[in-house]
Amino acid sequence: MLEAAAAFDAVVAEFYEGWFRYHPDRALELGFPVSGRLLPPQEDDDRAALRGWIEALILGLDEIAFxxxxxxxxxxxxxxxxxxRIEHQESLTRDWRWLDPLHFLPVAEIDRLTLDPMRALDGALPQLLEQVPEHLRQAQAQLRETAAALSAPLVRVAAAEAASGCCYLRHLARSTWLRDHARAPHRLQNLAESAADALTGFGHLLTTELANRARGEPGCGSTHLQLRLRYLHCIDCxxxxxxxxxxGMLRATEGELSRLTDDLNQDAVSGSEAxxxxxxxxxxxxxxxxxxxxxxxxxxLVTLPDAPLRIDLRPTCAGPRRAHTDYLPAADGTGTLYLSAGDLGTESxxxxxxxxxxxxWGxxxxxxxADAARARRLPRRLANAVSLTGGWHLYLTDRLGRTGVHAGDQxxxxxxxxxxxxxRAELDLGLHTxxxxxxxxLARxxxxxxxxxxxxAAFACIVLAPGDALAAVLGWRLLEAxxxxxxxxxxxxxxxxxxxDRLVSQGPIPLALALRYGLGQPLWQSAADMVFGA
Structure with a gap:
């Protein structure tokens, strides 16, 4: 067992050290040190090298005694x-360089770095900002070649996000926060302005040239949707x-909602406040x-972790609409829920x-x-956990309602x-099949x-993550079962x-694995039989 464990640990360490070179955006997201290129490479040679790296990983894992x-x-x-397996498949059939203009936008990485100013403002952030203009110039060349394959709604959303990101960077460049935290604020200001100009040019191309040429349908197809469910969410159906x-679930929910609305005072559930x-x-x-x-x-219902939760404002108040961090766990055992000015409006x-x-907390x-040592394991930090996170939220709010904690307008x-x-799950299923x-x-x-x-924008989320909305609902049903x-x-x-507690203690991972490893294979199989049929 010790020999197999050592072999596996070595494969994991070697693979991610190389993989992060092709996905520096994910390394930045997780707080790993990155040198050199900080934005995903776009060249064919890099993409081919990544495929070879993944093939070598799969072969290496096959040699380990599971x-x-x-x-x-x-x-x-x-x-x-x-x-x-799914990344290898998608590198062959669904190249983001040709299908997803939103993927080129670097605003999420910049936003993430501003949340860690001690590490980033005089290191990674200026390096990243400096790379943005060339990155977007390459992106424009890529997209011109494949404009007809693009989806017109995605082009429009990308143009809107580019404009939003430009406003965000200009605000960042002129903010007192930047002057107060950076040792070389004038250099950062100039780099942020140059990056904002590049975003403006990128958005102009999308609006004036590509939007009229885009004719593609973005559905991934039933076969590929099934592969994503199997490999990313561990749901084989x-x-x-x-x-x-x-x-049927949608009709039942709409009926329950209609009955509750009739029973409640409408002023109490309108969601409007001064x-x-x-x-x-x-x-x-x-x-x-x-x-x-x-x-x-x-x-x-659950044992809460002994870890402080902070709620703070972002360092800048004109953040991008879509590409920003909401919650960030820290190495010191705390977590922070970040809010922007837009979050502090008139919510109910x-x-x-x-x-x-x-x-x-939920x-x-x-x-x-819940078990920080497990949750911080690298494969789990990079896992697609929407079947657990989305399913758990639907399940937990229902349990809170049954205990009387959530009542009335809640x-x-x-x-x-x-x-x-x-x-969203219905649209996800319909579009990709x-x-x-x-x-x-869009009409729906x-x-x-x-x-x-x-x-x-909602359509773009469904297009760019086939199966995620569906997996969240399936996760809820599997949890109930x-x-x-x-x-x-x-x-x-x-x-x-x-x-x-056993369910959530494995960290943010696919629900199927949380059930199998937390509660046992027989229970998982019984739940799957109930939801999908024996």
């Missing part, structure tokens, strides 16, 4: 194999059979987070509580620190959130009362807190 590994390494092994089930000054709103977030922590503890109290739950913070908000998740096209997907989003620009099976087996001895 059964000789301990449980934690077996889980990491499965994560690594799944991620490698045929997506073609899921349509009726998703539609504007509140940012300091008071920030304090309101902190109070709601503390209140939720106390309620979760009292409910007996129910919306504030929900955000504090999802990104705080969601991101819980999964990061339960109303919970049902709205569930309905929206189901709608070819049942609907882009125009029909608009029919839900979503404004045009917001509808296109696993609980039903465990209660039936344990009878009066069923311990709800222990059930949940």
């Amino acid at each position: 059964t000789a590994l301990d449980a934690d390494r077996q889980l990491d092994y499965e994560l690594l194999v799944g991620a490698a 045929d997506p073609e059979i899921l349509g009726d089930s998703i539609a 504007p509140t000054a940012p300091p008071a709103r920030l304090q309101q977030y902190r109070e709601r987070a503390d209140e939720l922590a106390a309620q979760l503890t009292a409910s007996g 109290d129910a919306r504030i509580r929900d955000r504090c739950l999802v990104k705080g 969601g991101s913070h819980l999964l990061a620190y 339960h109303h908000w919970t049902l709205i959130a569930r309905r929206d998740c189901l709608r 070819g049942r609907i096209d882009s125009a029909q997907a 989003l608009r029919s839900h009362g979503i404004p045009e620009t917001t509808a296109e 696993a609980r039903t099976q465990q209660e039936a087996r344990d009878g009066t001895g069923f311990a709800e807190r222990a059930f949940h």
Whole structure:
């Protein structure tokens, strides 16, 4: 066992050291030191080298005796194999350079670095800003060659994000925060202005040239959707059979929401409040987070980690709309929920509580620190955990409603959130299996009362992460089924807190693995049979 463990650890260390050179954006996101290029390479030679690197990883993993590994390494092994197989497949069939103009935008990486000023402002951030103009010049050449394959709504969303990112960088360049924290603020200001100019040029190309030439349909196809479910989410099912089930859950949720709306005073659930000054709103977030922590503890649903949760403002207030960090765990054992000025508007109290739950004590913070040693293992930090995070949120809010913690307007908000998740899953399934096209997907989003620009942004999220919205809903159903099976087996001895603690203690990983490694293969198989049929 020791020999197999050492061989696996060596493969992991060697692979990620190389892999981060091709994905420096992910290294920055995770706080790893990066030198040289800080933005993803676009050249064909680099892409071919990455494919070869992944093929070597798969061969290396095949030589390791899986059964000789301990449980934690077996889980990491499965994560690594799944991620490698899907990335290799997508490098052959779904090259982001040709399909995704949003992927070229570097704003998320810049935003992440501003949250770590001691490390970044005089090191990685100026280096990254300096690389942006050339990166975007290469991007424009790539996109011109394949304009017809692009999706027109994605081009429009990318243009809007480029404009938003330009405003963000200009604000950053002129902010007192930058002058107060950087040793060489004038150099950073000049670099930020140059990067903003490059974003303006990129957006101009998208708007004036590419938008009119874009004719592509962005669905990935049923076969590839099934591969993503299998390798990224560890859910092996045929997506073609899921349509009726998703539609039935949506009808049931809409019916429950309609009945609750009739029973409640509409003023209490409208979500409108008088504007509140940012300091008071920030304090309101902190109070709601503390209140939720106390309620979760009292409910007996889950054991909260002994890790402080901070809620703070971002260093700049004109951040990009989509590409920013919400929650960030730190090496010192704390986590921070970051808010921008846009978050401190006129949200309802129910919306504030929900955000504090999802990104705080009941969601991101819980999964990061329920067992910090496991959660910080590298394959888990890079895993796609939406089946657990999305499914857990839907499941937990339902449990809170049953315990009486969420009632009235909060339960109303919970049902709205569930309905929206189901709608996204339905669109995810329809678009990527070819049942609907882009125009029909956007028409459905608009029919839900979503404004045009917001509808296109929601559409982009579904396009760029095939299967994620679907996996969140499937995760919820699998969680419900696993609980039903465990209660039936344990009878009066069923311990709800222990059930949940075992589930979340593996870190943010695919739900299927959390169930298998936290609660056992028989329980996972029984839950899967209930949801997908034996």
